[in-house]
Amino acid sequence: MRIAGYLLVIFLQLSWPALAGIGAQGTGEFADHWRPDPMHEYWDPGAHHRPETERVAGVFTGEECLECHAAITPGIVKDWRTSRHALADKPVLCPACHGEDHQKLIFPTPQTCGACHPQRLAQMEEEKKYGFPSHALAMERAVDAKHFADKPKAEVTSCLQCHSVATKCDSCHTRHRFDAAEARRPEACITCHSGPPHPDDETFFNSAHGRKYRLEGKNWAWNNPLKKGNYPAPTCAYCHMRDGNHQVADKAVWKFGIREINPTSAENKIKRKRWMELCADCHPNEIGETFFQALDSERSTAWQQLYNVEKILKKLRSDTLLSPSASERPPYPMEWLATVWPKERIGFYEGQASAFYNVSAIERDYFEMWYFSNLGAYKGMAHGAGEMAKKFHERMDAEARAIGVEAERLRHTKKEGVDWKALWMRGEYTEFNRDHN
């Protein structure tokens, strides 16, 4: 078993460059430090698509594409035939998105779709002015994360599956049906908006709105645009893409929730007003006001608690009680400075969002409190799932207590005689990670 494992590792090491494509380059801030995974070309076709040239050659008409592909990929052709693209007066055939030359196939980027849907593309582009996070900037956000550049690319291709929302337009209305009705439903968002740091799915489904959707949603008329009066209760897109506007950032105040912001800044007041106007589609003004007051005060409580725990960790750091210390851990490849001046990262401003591996156990405990429990509590409040928010706060309380107890213990525990460096710098995965950015 073990020998088979080692053989596989050797095979992977030998075949990696071949699989990754010779000469393929990374993108973004750390482009020089990583090579794309082969799947990357499907997630970010604008930057990484390499047309296949060996298997099929020829220049074809739309009819020819359909005929041959009905045998090659029957599902795609059936899907396309029931789409609005096929039913339009002038059908949008395969070459409109993929080109005609099979050795130079195009994989459509937002720009490709934008040629015929300029308004939608322009709306998504406009999102960029609101900064991170936003769908339009999602891909650069992912590849510019230090842990993305650092980790083996096959391990982190999952990031691209979600963050490709920026680089192709089939995330919400999926290929090859491209059905607006599908995108209006909350399920269209949950393949990405799920999991511990962003449990948007669970928090929405456990809110008054989500419960109504679960009970009755099946029977609502989903072909209607997302406009006031068309839907009895709001869904993800109703709230975040008001009137079908293809941008999700123009109201975001607390954003992802990983740092504290001032909800009453001039800019945020304008955004809040937009939220209130939206709630006013169905509720009297007071409901919105109370709702957002409760959200802001919950956030302020959560942040007080997080700052207190951050202080405990920073004190441990200044008393050199974190084991391993930063100099005993593998460095990021892009940080030559860290080799002369190593420092443990604690909290948002020091980049702890990337430092959740190769750290000491207590730092990881804080990461989980901040990144999972805190963000869960936030989304519980933001989406009106009060019970969930309460549960996440109980978890934060327990975690804060445990970290306090553990910090005391570390103060009274000997740590001499341990080769932390050997533990943290060696090992099958750790070494593989160092060689495969």
Next chain:
Amino acid sequence: MRHALWWTILIAMWSIQGRAWAEECLSCHRQRDPLLTAAWEKSRHARAELPCESCHGTAHDGGMAARARRDQACVSACHAQEHGSHALSKHGVIAVLEGERMDFNLPLKEGNQRAPTCAYCHMHDNAHDMTSVARDRPCRDCHSPRFVETWFASGDNMVEIGRMKLREAEAVAAGSADPEVGRLLHGMRDLHLRNVRLGVGHASPDDQWWHGHPALDGDLLRIKSLVGERMTR
């Protein structure tokens, strides 16, 4: 003790009944569908004495095949855990949203349904032995062979990297009798690594990542921490 006894009786009764059910169906269907029943008899489901009704229901009403083709057939009975990753994938989402529009009277092949259900991939084209290669032929109904090859080459690497984390942890933990270390290893092996595998197989990024790799990272460093602390004593 009393409980165990009751359970044994219950399971025994259930399996006798199960066999009876299967026999009842088989008496006709051995003749009507000899290939299908022969394949079924080789399956792990047959060995587990799962009666036909578990997937097809008891009403012999012409909707028996259609029922078994839907996700609910597998989920409601036994595979709730596996279903989580499928439900968070585009396939699972579309199966829910378009459940009413898809025609489950058609056989599970050639993209007859817009998105694959459990049985579309695991029993593609009626494979009752449950060994249909879920990772190749079914996918190619709706994706280019190149897409499928690249997906699984990349996905296999992702799973292998997860195994590296587990092996590293096992090497560090070798000889440790700490029950907490044992618990963490168990979590790595049976939960988080499994999630990576399910995430790749079912195309759920959430399971590959948040329920998979970073969870493995956390367990690995906690094991190192526990083992390191033991060295001080």
